[in-house]
Amino acid sequence: MKPAHKRMSRMIGYCLTLGTADAWSGFSLVAARRLSETERAALAFSALNSLELDHAEMTAAASIGSAGTPLPPFLGGMEDARFWASYASRSELKAYALACFNAMPASDQAAFFQYISAKEVAA
Template sequence: MQPDHKRMSRMLGYTLTIGTPEAWQGFRRVAQVRMTEAERAMLAFFMLNTLSRDLAEGIARFALNAAGDPLPPFLGGMEDARSWAGWATRDELKAYALASFEAMTPQDQAAFFQHISTCEVAA
């Protein structure tokens, strides 16, 4: 067994024994140093697949700091939309942008296209 793998095995045992969020945070830090990204990805994939779909999706969203579904507007559409967009993941932004565009009337789509055509895009 490779020394780093042996250390990680012991670290997992200590973490399970202690069982606190702080212990798991320590495990995360040690794993980041002692395991390759591919090893951590495989561990994450197979561990998520041991959970129910709802729980696995919730944990993945939480880990990625996903914003979830936008809330109904409270103080006005744009302010709430911009606030939500600040929390959303790249995939959420793309999905809601496309769905919103597709739901617009043809006139609104044309106006939106005109608006984004005149905006300067940051590279």
């Protein structure tokens, strides 16, 4: 076993024993110095896969950030919507887009469909 891996194994043990936010924050710092990016990604991937889907999504969102619920529009709405969308995760964008589309009257749905059909969509 590589010395860096042995030290990281001990570090995980210390963090599990202490169980504090400070201990896990320290783990992140040590892992960044002692493990490669590929090793850290594999560790994160494995840890997220050990969780239920909802818990994994919440954990990943807390780590990398997400937009959360959109705020009510201040003036107009399109500028606020674009700002929120620039921070939203992919799952947030898909959920709100579908919910908004479904809430539109049929005439607005048709107009929206015509608008997106005219746009060139990247596959």
